[in-house]
Each structure stands twice: as C-alpha cells, then as structure tokens.
Amino acid sequence: MRVFYLLLAVLALVTGGCRELVTLELPQQEPRLVIEAELTDTPGPHTVRLTLTQDYFSKAAAPVVEDARVSITDDAGNSQELLYTQNGVYATQGLEGVIGRSYTLRVEWQGQVYESSGVLSLKPVIDSLVVQYFEAIPPFLDAGHYMLFYGHIPRGGTRYYRFKIYENDSLYNDRTDLLVPEAEFMPDTLREVRLGYAFTPGDTIRLEMYALNRDMYDYYYELRTLLFNDGGLFSPPPRNPTSNIRNVSDPARPPLGYFQVASFATDTVIIGEETD
Amino acid sequence: MENYLKIAQGWRNFASLMKKTGPVLIFLFLLALSLQAQQRYTVSGYIRDADSGEELIGATVAVTGGGGLGATTNIYGYYALPLPAGTYTLRFQYLGYQTVERQLDLQADTRLTVALSPGEEQLQEVVITEQRPDANVTEVSMSREKLSVEAVRRVPALFGEVDVLRTIQLLPGIQTAGEGTTGLFVRGGAADQNLVLLDEATVYNASHLFGFFSVFNPDAIKNLEIYKGGIPARFGGRLSSILDIQMREGNNKEYEASGGIGLIASRLTVEGPIVPDRSSFIVSGRRTYADMFLRLSPNENVNNNTLYFYDLNAKANYILNDNNRFYLSGYFGRDVLGLEDIFSLDWGNATATARWNHLFSENLFLNTSLIYSNFSYGFEGDDGTTGFTWGSRMKEGNVKLDFTYYRNAANTLTFGLNSLYRHFGAPYITFDAATDFTVPEIADRYALENALYIGNEWKPNTTFTLEYGLRYSLFNNLGPSQVYTYQEGGERSNETITDTLYFDRLQNIQFYHGLEPRLASRYMLNSQSSLKASYNRTRQYLQVATNATAGLPIERWIPADRYIRPLIADQIALGYFRNLSQNRIEASVEVYYKWMDRLIDFKLGDQGNILFTNNIEAEALEGRGWAYGAEFLLRKNVGKTTGWIGYTLSRTMRQVPGINEGKAYPARYDRIHDASVVLTHDVSKRFSVSGTFVYSTGAAVSLPVGKAEVAGFTVPVYDDSRRNAFRMPNYHRLDLSATLKNREKPGRWWNSSWTFSIYNAYARKNPFAITFEPVYNGDPNTNPERDPIRSVEAGAVKVYLFSLIPSVTYNFELKPGKR
Structure with missing residues (x-):
C-alpha cells in the first residue's frame, strides 16, 4: 500500500502540486480518557498511563489523570492495585507476567469502570541478528549496514507480532516504524528478513519482538491505517482504532487506548564488523 | 432516526408496488402487438455524412405537416418509419448539417438512404428560416445527456488533453471524487455503479495515470451518451448510470489523417476506405511522454523513472448488402510506471467487439454482438533481497442480441437477450526466489449473468409518449470455488468458520434473479414545453471491494455470492423541459429520488484485508443509501456562442449498521451545491475562445475532534458517530482556452489549428x-x-495538485483527396 504514497508523491511532482499548512476551524469534543496499559512476561513493573484527549491544535502536553483506581488481576488468583508514580503513570509492584496466564485490567475513574483482558502468549524465538552492508538502491534503499533477522515461532504460538527497534536505547517511533507484519503472511520460520534501517558503525541496536493477542494486533493495524490516512480519498474514512478496553458502566462510551498483554523476545547487536 | 424509519417504510411500500407492475407491463406489450394496423408501408434507410460516409446517430426524419410523425436513427444510423400508403414530404435533419427534404409516394416498402452535408457555413442563414430540432422537449428520454465530440473538444482541457469523462463531469448530476480523478458519481451512485461501454464492451477502469485522464482518445470517438436515469430496458447491469460511447467508423470515401501534438501527449489517426462506399477502417493512437519531463529533473531519484500511457483504437466495417453489415472494433491501452529496474507497475484495458447488423425486413432490425473485455494489472518489484510479482486480471465475454421492431408509427418494440460470463482473477503474489513468507492463495471467482428484455415506445398521439420496458436478469455465482460456512447467528469472522464447501467447475454456488421494470413518459404541454416522468429499477451483480472513494488500478472486483447480495436501486425522476427562442436554447429542470439497497462497506478499513482474502464476507457490512436532488440545465447548441449552465442541488446519504454507530451519514462525494458554466464563442471563422467555471460544496469529510497520545504517537481523535459530518473548503476553478485555425483557401487539402489553454486560471489551491x-x-x-x-x-x-497550468496543442487534418 505504501508504494502508492510514493507514486502519489511522484505525480505531485509532475503536476506542480504542493503541501502547505492550513488552519481549520475544528469541531470540539469533551475530553476522553486514554488508557495505555502494557504487561509483559517479566516481573515488571508493568505500567498503565492515563491521559485525556485535548484540542487538536493545542500546544500543551496531554493532561494526565492522577486520581484513578487501577488494578490488574490474573487467573491464578493474584490481584494488585497499581500505585500512581508521576506523569499519569500507574505501576505494579512485583506482579509477575507468566506465559499462559490471563490478565484483567480494571480502571475506575469518575464513576466509570473500564475493563480489558488478555493472555500472555508463547514467546517467539530470535535465533540471531546478522549485520550486512548493502549498496544503495535509490529511492528504496540507502547504502549502509542493515540488520538481518533470523527467528522462529514456537509450536502453538500466535500469528500476531510487533517488532520494535531501538538505536542506542531510543525507539524508532515514526508511523513507518509501526512494524506489524501481516498475520496472513507470517511464516513459522523467519530467515534473512532485512529490516529497513541503515545503521552506522558504532550503533547499538536492540530488537524486541512482541507476541500479541488478536485484538491488540488489530489495534496496531488500525492505528497504522489511521496514521497513514490521506483524508479519505484513496484511504478509507479515518476512524479511531478499536480499543480492546470496554467501558463496563456505559458501553456506548468506550475509552481510547489499549491493554497490551504480550510476551517478548529481545536481542542486541553492535554495528561494527560484518557478522556471518 | 424516526425520519429515517418513515423513509424506509415508504420505500418498502413503494418496492412492493413496483413488484406488481410486472403483469401490467406484460399486458401493455400484448396490447402493443395486438393493435391491428391499416395498410402500411415502411420507409427506412440510413442517414449518413455526405463527406465521410459515417452514419449519423440520433439524426431525425420527420413527416412535414404530419403532426409529429417521425423517427430517429439508432446507433448504427438506421431509421424506419411505418406509414399508411400515401404521398409524403420527409425532412432529414441533424444538428450542424444541412437539412434535406425528399418527396415520397409510398406504395410499397421503400429504402431511402440520405446523405447530409456538414453545413457550418449555412448555419447562420438556416437559423432564421428553419426550426431547430426540438428533441429536448419532444423526446421521451430524460435524465440523459448527449455530448458530441466536437463540443468536448471546445472545452478547455487539463494539459491540453481533451477528455470526455472530465467534460461529462461538468454536466448536472455527475460528480467527481476530487480534482484529478475521472471517476463518475452519478446521482449519488458510487464509481463502480457506472457501466462504461466502448462499442458495447465494458471498460472496467476508464482512467489513466491514477485518474488524471480517461482512456477515451477523442479522435477515435463519434458519440457519447450518459443515462443518469430513465434507463431503457436494453441496458442493465449497473445501478446508477450507463455511459455509452461509440467509436468512429472511418471515412469510406477518401483517405484522411489527423492528429495533434500536445504538451504531454501526441495523437495520430488514419482512416479511409477499404472498398469505397462499402468498407472503411480507422486506426487511432495516442501516447503520453510525461516521463520526458521526469528525465529533465536534476534529481536522480526522479529522472530514472518511466511514466507513460498509450491508447490504440482500431475499427473496420463492411457493408455486404442493404441488409447486412459487419463491424470489428478494438481498444487496447496501458499505463506503465517504472522506477529504475527496481519496481514497475502497468495496468490497462483491452476490448474487442464483433458486430453484425441484419435487417430481416424494413421493420425488423437485429444487431448481434460478440464482445470480450479485460482489465489487468501487474507489479514487479525487487528491493535487492527478494523480487516479487503481483498481479490480477478480470475477464468478461459477452453475447448480445438486440432486436428493434418498427411495428407502426405508434409502436417501436425493442427486445433481446444478453449472456455474460466473467472471470474474476484474484490478486496473486509470487516471489522470484524461495522465501519463508507464506502467501495466501486467493481463489479466482466466476459468474454468469443473463438478461432478457422487452420494451416498447408507444406514441398514441402527439401529446403523449410512453416508453415501458421490463428486464429480467439472472445471475449465477459458479465454481470452481470454496465457500465457508459460519456459526449460526454470530458475526462472520475467521474464528467462526464451521465448514468449507467445495464447488466444481461451472457448479452453481448461488443464484439470484429479478425483474427490473423501466418506465418513461412524456406529456407535451404545448409545442415548446413538456413534462416527463420516469421510474427504473436496476440490479447489479458485481462491485469493487473498497472503502476508499477514488479508485486505484489495483482495485478488486467481486461478484455477488452466497453472502454478498446483489445491489438494487430504484429511481424516480420528474422533469420540466422547455425550449426558448425558437429552440435555440434548451432549458430543463429535473428532480429525482433514488434508493440504493444492499450497499457494502468494510469493517476494519484496510485495503490489505480486502484484497488478500478468500472470505471477504467476514469484512463486509451491508447497508443502504439514498440520494435526491434537483438539476437545472440551460443549454445553447447553435449560434456563435454555445455552451451550457448547469446547477445541481443534491444530497447523498448512506446508512450501514456497524458504521457511524448505525446512524446515516453523507457520502464523501455528497455535494450540496454543484454549478458549472461552459461557454464557447466564435469570434471569427478562424478564432474561438472558451471558458469553464466550476463551483461546488467541499467534499464531506471526517475531521478530528481532538488528539491523544497513544503508543508514543500523537494521534488525531475522531468522533465515530460523525462520519463525513464536516466539509472541505468549497471548490472553484476557472479554465480558459483559445483556438486559432489556419486561413481557408480554395483547394487547400490540409487544416491546422493551435489551441492555447490555461487550467485553473486564477491559480486557486483547491485542496485535494x-x-x-x-x-x-x-x-x-x-x-x-x-x-x-x-x-x-x-x-x-x-x-493540492494543480496550480495554474498553461498548455499548447497543435492539431492537424490531412485530406489528400481534396488536393
């Protein structure tokens, strides 16, 4: 799909068209609760961040919610209330993520109760990360050191994954970095999968591979569709990604955001010498 | 909501009423056949251009002093007029041609073929003495627009490329998805609800360069007509409109060449007799060279690319004798886009039509057509690791029999049948080398669509005309295929599949059928004005699976199947037609209301899920739509100043459970106001100027109501109950052009002209x-x-796509025979 944005760019060049900033009178809406909750197969702390939506053109940081009650319960009888830390973030203390267990998030705020559940899926396996130099193929590929990924999915693992790439501990997080491979195309074994980043020698690159639940995969998929939306001409009309959290008190008013329950595998490589 | 329920209830009552009209129509047909006539003979023949021998479509023959008795030529230039024995004066007319009168003593069936001379010079004198054709008022047809290619040529064009679809978009009731797109949105219908026919062959994707241009080379085209409503029974298969385009036959008297050199494309047409007066050919080609400009770019990411399209039209015909004529025509066009050796994309249409006109008698005309058309695209990519190919092809074969029976002056019957087989090639991806990626295999789909129709135009007297018809369409979704079954009552998804059923080749998977009544009537208020009314039901058995508005060449057509039901639309229209100033000015007002049922939209809204899936039903949601509006048109076809002013006031709504919280919302191409002014003025015989102004309400869009921080992104937040509730800025644009022809000299065997045009003359940055x-x-x-x-x-x-775009085109005609 993304190929078409490139083609459109070529066409715009031919026709002398252009992009420019506009100011629009935008409609307003009451602030809505945004929940970003993540739980992994580690001892934690696992965090839940609560913020509010604000006007689109606002220059302020997102308003945070500090007075909510947040808890996570697993299906083995463990339950824990999260403590507020700062910047809208609530954290667990010693609640361990165990593969195969189901976790339920509960948020209470201003008389509304929000809930979501997810299962910690089997961990994917990273066999190795290999660095290889590639010559430039404009406009698709810059010259540089690329990482080739080798890994596999255990028997009984899911088809839904997200990759995160960190360069020197900073996450690549542009809309093009939302690496969520198509579930239909996902093989059991991944060999020589080149990640589309040209690195320079000396970089420390960390890769994380998350095993998602289906609803979380759909969330990322819809989020990416929204981030690439062209205003609805060649892409579908923009809409909020479907949250996997429901409002128990008032189902017609779901919150924004997600509860991601995901095991993950990680590996680090230092760019320098070519490895085989 | 309550309002909507009322509308829905009204609609159901109306639909059940219309189901009962079937028997009534059959009774009318029997009545038409049982009317026993007195001793009658038929005068029939062809009306042709005296210079080129080309048949004239829609030319009229009238009995002078005959109280409106007359006939019109069909798309093959044939007319037949049954009359009681007697002596008559017949008047043959066609706009822009000299009128011819013939005396006739009709004592037996008579063949009378007439050649009319193009009469531009005489036009001025003729205007004073001669009545202009008053077809606008007297014809039963409404909601129909004809455009001559000459009129299309005079409209200022983007990059100087004369374009029929862009010109059609300037007529009332026909909208575009956005600047730079040629998709048509007719009276609230989507872009895939138009049947685009080129010499009867379906053109599945009528656009070049992602929609900047249409595939119709104006040099190869003779006539075009769009039916927005009041669709006759002989047409079917799409909900909203029929765009019927005929290619030229070629000059059957002399060899000719014509062409043009433009800023981005050049054209060349050669035509002439194969056997003089019996047989002719025409070959017409066009190619763009947009990539030449890319080469000029200093940016090496740009200058290594190719980007062009070409069209090739060819046609030949042979008149065997008075009763038999054969035609062969074809079109082939492709777009090619390549980025170095890494990536290439090409797509295009191919069509072929073989036709046989046969006269069983003066009164019974048959056209038999064998038609093939296909649309295909292919990607090839190689990013240095694994190369891949991605493609798809849609194929259609079609057999048509269309009879016209000129029973008597009061009844003209049309009937026929149509059998159409479609192969929906699924998108496939293959990799050049072994890869671990699992590619889902998408199955091809197959369908058979048959139709039988009968229609009659009944003119009991000069004040009233009724055209009524009935079309019966039948559809089979055929194997080989596999069909999933889902848990009862639940949502359809991959998780709720319970079984897979396998079907063999040609085995029936699903059958749909239904009647499509068509009615149109005209009542003359006086010699200058009439009232018209029409109703039609249409069914559509295939559609494009998309939730975007504008089309891309990778669009996927899908047939109706066990889960996706065929689309149904009903439309009623009323019109008042009046001619002014001795028929020099045509004025009309039409109002319409259209109901569209079983429209589909998609859940997740990602094209990937729709393109690469075998169970599209798991993504589809079914809903309905309705559209209503008023269209005003003032048009002047003769004189030094010609053109039209059109205005449309309309709404187009959709309602799909599961989208927009189930509430009705406007379609993206809903335009409340849409106005256009198209004017051409002949300053002198050599010099003419023209201008186009368009204004429309901005597209209906969803705008963010806020923003949120999610997963490290700042994301716009939408109100999911206010889809398309807001508007883009209003659109307006002015285009200008001027044409200078060469000096006329006796004996000159060539003509040439220069056209200078400016698109978007005041450089408005209309948002795309x-x-x-x-x-x-x-x-x-x-x-x-x-x-x-x-x-x-x-x-x-x-x-925004276009700022001010100037262009220049040089056109020429060579007529060696005149030397």
Whole structure:
C-alpha cells in the first residue's frame, strides 16, 4: 500500500502540486480518557498511563489523570492495585507476567469502570541478528549496514507480532516504524528478513519482538491505517482504532487506548564488523 | 432516526408496488402487438455524412405537416418509419448539417438512404428560416445527456488533453471524487455503479495515470451518451448510470489523417476506405511522454523513472448488402510506471467487439454482438533481497442480441437477450526466489449473468409518449470455488468458520434473479414545453471491494455470492423541459429520488484485508443509501456562442449498521451545491475562445475532534458517530482556452489549428486532501529522517495538485483527396 504514497508523491511532482499548512476551524469534543496499559512476561513493573484527549491544535502536553483506581488481576488468583508514580503513570509492584496466564485490567475513574483482558502468549524465538552492508538502491534503499533477522515461532504460538527497534536505547517511533507484519503472511520460520534501517558503525541496536493477542494486533493495524490516512480519498474514512478496553458502566462510551498483554523476545547487536 | 424509519417504510411500500407492475407491463406489450394496423408501408434507410460516409446517430426524419410523425436513427444510423400508403414530404435533419427534404409516394416498402452535408457555413442563414430540432422537449428520454465530440473538444482541457469523462463531469448530476480523478458519481451512485461501454464492451477502469485522464482518445470517438436515469430496458447491469460511447467508423470515401501534438501527449489517426462506399477502417493512437519531463529533473531519484500511457483504437466495417453489415472494433491501452529496474507497475484495458447488423425486413432490425473485455494489472518489484510479482486480471465475454421492431408509427418494440460470463482473477503474489513468507492463495471467482428484455415506445398521439420496458436478469455465482460456512447467528469472522464447501467447475454456488421494470413518459404541454416522468429499477451483480472513494488500478472486483447480495436501486425522476427562442436554447429542470439497497462497506478499513482474502464476507457490512436532488440545465447548441449552465442541488446519504454507530451519514462525494458554466464563442471563422467555471460544496469529510497520545504517537481523535459530518473548503476553478485555425483557401487539402489553454486560471489551491499529521519545524515538507528536527506539533496539511497550468496543442487534418 505504501508504494502508492510514493507514486502519489511522484505525480505531485509532475503536476506542480504542493503541501502547505492550513488552519481549520475544528469541531470540539469533551475530553476522553486514554488508557495505555502494557504487561509483559517479566516481573515488571508493568505500567498503565492515563491521559485525556485535548484540542487538536493545542500546544500543551496531554493532561494526565492522577486520581484513578487501577488494578490488574490474573487467573491464578493474584490481584494488585497499581500505585500512581508521576506523569499519569500507574505501576505494579512485583506482579509477575507468566506465559499462559490471563490478565484483567480494571480502571475506575469518575464513576466509570473500564475493563480489558488478555493472555500472555508463547514467546517467539530470535535465533540471531546478522549485520550486512548493502549498496544503495535509490529511492528504496540507502547504502549502509542493515540488520538481518533470523527467528522462529514456537509450536502453538500466535500469528500476531510487533517488532520494535531501538538505536542506542531510543525507539524508532515514526508511523513507518509501526512494524506489524501481516498475520496472513507470517511464516513459522523467519530467515534473512532485512529490516529497513541503515545503521552506522558504532550503533547499538536492540530488537524486541512482541507476541500479541488478536485484538491488540488489530489495534496496531488500525492505528497504522489511521496514521497513514490521506483524508479519505484513496484511504478509507479515518476512524479511531478499536480499543480492546470496554467501558463496563456505559458501553456506548468506550475509552481510547489499549491493554497490551504480550510476551517478548529481545536481542542486541553492535554495528561494527560484518557478522556471518 | 424516526425520519429515517418513515423513509424506509415508504420505500418498502413503494418496492412492493413496483413488484406488481410486472403483469401490467406484460399486458401493455400484448396490447402493443395486438393493435391491428391499416395498410402500411415502411420507409427506412440510413442517414449518413455526405463527406465521410459515417452514419449519423440520433439524426431525425420527420413527416412535414404530419403532426409529429417521425423517427430517429439508432446507433448504427438506421431509421424506419411505418406509414399508411400515401404521398409524403420527409425532412432529414441533424444538428450542424444541412437539412434535406425528399418527396415520397409510398406504395410499397421503400429504402431511402440520405446523405447530409456538414453545413457550418449555412448555419447562420438556416437559423432564421428553419426550426431547430426540438428533441429536448419532444423526446421521451430524460435524465440523459448527449455530448458530441466536437463540443468536448471546445472545452478547455487539463494539459491540453481533451477528455470526455472530465467534460461529462461538468454536466448536472455527475460528480467527481476530487480534482484529478475521472471517476463518475452519478446521482449519488458510487464509481463502480457506472457501466462504461466502448462499442458495447465494458471498460472496467476508464482512467489513466491514477485518474488524471480517461482512456477515451477523442479522435477515435463519434458519440457519447450518459443515462443518469430513465434507463431503457436494453441496458442493465449497473445501478446508477450507463455511459455509452461509440467509436468512429472511418471515412469510406477518401483517405484522411489527423492528429495533434500536445504538451504531454501526441495523437495520430488514419482512416479511409477499404472498398469505397462499402468498407472503411480507422486506426487511432495516442501516447503520453510525461516521463520526458521526469528525465529533465536534476534529481536522480526522479529522472530514472518511466511514466507513460498509450491508447490504440482500431475499427473496420463492411457493408455486404442493404441488409447486412459487419463491424470489428478494438481498444487496447496501458499505463506503465517504472522506477529504475527496481519496481514497475502497468495496468490497462483491452476490448474487442464483433458486430453484425441484419435487417430481416424494413421493420425488423437485429444487431448481434460478440464482445470480450479485460482489465489487468501487474507489479514487479525487487528491493535487492527478494523480487516479487503481483498481479490480477478480470475477464468478461459477452453475447448480445438486440432486436428493434418498427411495428407502426405508434409502436417501436425493442427486445433481446444478453449472456455474460466473467472471470474474476484474484490478486496473486509470487516471489522470484524461495522465501519463508507464506502467501495466501486467493481463489479466482466466476459468474454468469443473463438478461432478457422487452420494451416498447408507444406514441398514441402527439401529446403523449410512453416508453415501458421490463428486464429480467439472472445471475449465477459458479465454481470452481470454496465457500465457508459460519456459526449460526454470530458475526462472520475467521474464528467462526464451521465448514468449507467445495464447488466444481461451472457448479452453481448461488443464484439470484429479478425483474427490473423501466418506465418513461412524456406529456407535451404545448409545442415548446413538456413534462416527463420516469421510474427504473436496476440490479447489479458485481462491485469493487473498497472503502476508499477514488479508485486505484489495483482495485478488486467481486461478484455477488452466497453472502454478498446483489445491489438494487430504484429511481424516480420528474422533469420540466422547455425550449426558448425558437429552440435555440434548451432549458430543463429535473428532480429525482433514488434508493440504493444492499450497499457494502468494510469493517476494519484496510485495503490489505480486502484484497488478500478468500472470505471477504467476514469484512463486509451491508447497508443502504439514498440520494435526491434537483438539476437545472440551460443549454445553447447553435449560434456563435454555445455552451451550457448547469446547477445541481443534491444530497447523498448512506446508512450501514456497524458504521457511524448505525446512524446515516453523507457520502464523501455528497455535494450540496454543484454549478458549472461552459461557454464557447466564435469570434471569427478562424478564432474561438472558451471558458469553464466550476463551483461546488467541499467534499464531506471526517475531521478530528481532538488528539491523544497513544503508543508514543500523537494521534488525531475522531468522533465515530460523525462520519463525513464536516466539509472541505468549497471548490472553484476557472479554465480558459483559445483556438486559432489556419486561413481557408480554395483547394487547400490540409487544416491546422493551435489551441492555447490555461487550467485553473486564477491559480486557486483547491485542496485535494487534508491530512492530520505531525509537522516538523513548522514546515510540512520537512523529512524527519533526513533533516534535523527542532520542533514537532500536530498540524493540518493541505495537499493540492494543480496550480495554474498553461498548455499548447497543435492539431492537424490531412485530406489528400481534396488536393
């Protein structure tokens, strides 16, 4: 799909068209609760961040919610209330993520109760990360050191994954970095999968591979569709990604955001010498 | 909501009423056949252009002093007029041609073929003495627009490329999805609800360069007509409109060549007799050279690319004898886009039509057509690791029999049948080398669509005409295929599949059928004005699976199947037609209301899920739509100043459970106001100027009601119960052009002209799209991957395609026979 944005760019060049900033009178809406909750197969702390939506053109940081009650319960009888830390973030203390267990998030705020559940899926396996130099193929590929990924999915693992790439501990997080491979195309074994980043020698690159639940995969998929939306001409009309959290008190008013329950595998490589 | 329920209830009552009209129509047909006539003979023949021998479509023959008795030529130039024995004066007319009168003593069936001379010079004198054709008022047809290619040529064109679809978009009731797109949205219908026919062959994707141009080379086209409503029974298969385009036959008297050299494309047409007066051919080609401009770019990411399209039209015909004529025509066109050796994309249509006109008698005309058409696309890519090919092909074969029975002066019957087989090639991906990626195998789909129809135009007297018809369409979704079954009562998804059923080749999977009544009537208020009314039901058994508005060449057509039901639409229209100033000015007002049922939309809204799936039913949601409006048109076809002013006031709504919280919402191409002015003025015999002005309400869009921080992104937040509730800025644009012809000299065997045009003359930056995205350093053209980032904030970015675009085109005609 993304190929078409490139083609459109070529066409715009031919026709002398252009992009420019506009100011629009935008409609307003009451602030809505945004929940970003993540739980992994580690001892934690696992965090839940609560913020509010604000006007689109606002220059302020997102308003945070500090007075909510947040808890996570697993299906083995463990339950824990999260403590507020700062910047809208609530954290667990010693609640361990165990593969195969189901976790339920509960948020209470201003008389509304929000809930979501997810299962910690089997961990994917990273066999190795290999660095290889590639010559430039404009406009698709810059010259540089690329990482080739080798890994596999255990028997009984899911088809839904997200990759995160960190360069020197900073996450690549542009809309093009939302690496969520198509579930239909996902093989059991991944060999020589080149990640589309040209690195320079000396970089420390960390890769994380998350095993998602289906609803979380759909969330990322819809989020990416929204981030690439062209205003609805060649892409579908923009809409909020479907949250996997429901409002128990008032189902017609779901919150924004997600509860991601995901095991993950990680590996680090230092760019320098070519490895085989 | 309550309002809508009322509408829905009204609609159901109306639909059940219309189901009962079937028997009534059959009774009318029997009545038409049982009317026993007195001793009658038929005068029939062809009306042709005296210079080229080309048949004239829609030319009229009238009995002078005959109280409106007359006939019109069909698309093959044939007319037949049954009359009681007697002596008559017949008047043959066609706009822009000299009128011919013939005396006739009709004592037996008589063949009378007439050649009319193009009469531009005589036009001025003729205007005073001669009545203009008053077809606008007297014909039963409504909601129908004819455009001559000559009129299309005079409209200022983008890049100087004369374009029939862009010109059609300037007529009332026909909208575009956005600047730079040729998709038609007719009276609230979607782009896939138009049947686009080129010499009867379906053109599945009528656009070049992602929609900037249409595939119809104006040099190869003779006539075009669009039916927005009041669709006759002989047409079917799409809900909203029929765009019927005929290719030229070629001059059967002398060899000729014509062509043009434009800013981005050149054209060349050669035509002439194969056997003089019996047989002719025409070959017409066009190719763009947009990629030449890319080569000029200093940016090497741009100058290594190819980007062009070409069209080739060819046609030949042979008149065997008075009763038999054969035609062969074909079209082939492709777009090619290549980025070095890494990536290439090409797509295009091919059509072929073989036709046989046969006269069993003067009164019974049969056209038999064998038609093939296909649309295909292919990608090839190689990013240095694994190369891949991605493609798809849609094929259609069609057999048609169309009879016209000129029973008597009061009844003209048309009937026929149509059998159409479609192969919906699924998108496939293959990799050049072994790869671990599992590619889902998408199965091809097959369908058979048959139709039988009968229609009659009944003129009991000069004040009233009724055209009534009935079309019966039958559809089979055929194997080989596999069909999933789902848990009862639940949502359809991959998780709720219970079984897979396998079907063999040609085995029936699903059958649909239904009647499509068609009615149109005209009542003359006086010699200058009439009232018209029409109703039609249409069914559509295939559609494009998409939830975007504008089409891309990778669009996927899907047939109706066990889960996706065929679309149904009903439309009623009323019109008042009046001619002014001795028929020099045509005025009309039409109002319409259209109901569309079983429209589909998609859940997740990602094209990938729709393109690469075997169970599209798991993504589809079924809903309905309705559209209503009023169309005003004032048109002047003769004189020094010609053109039209059109205005449309309309609404187009959709309602799909599961979308927009189940509430009704406007379609993106809903335009409340849409106006256009198209004027051409002949300053002298050599020099003419023309201008076009368009104005329309901005597209209906969803705008963010806020923003949120999610997963490290700043994301616009939408109100999911207010889809398309807001508007883009209003659209308006002015185009101008001027044409200078060469001096006339006796004996000159060539003609040439220069056309200078300016598109978007006051350089308005009409938004093509508005996107909501992070803007770096306060400049939407900053590339965050290359440029240092000082700041980032949520912004709104307007994308516009065209600023002021000047262009120049040189056209020429060579007529060696005149030497």
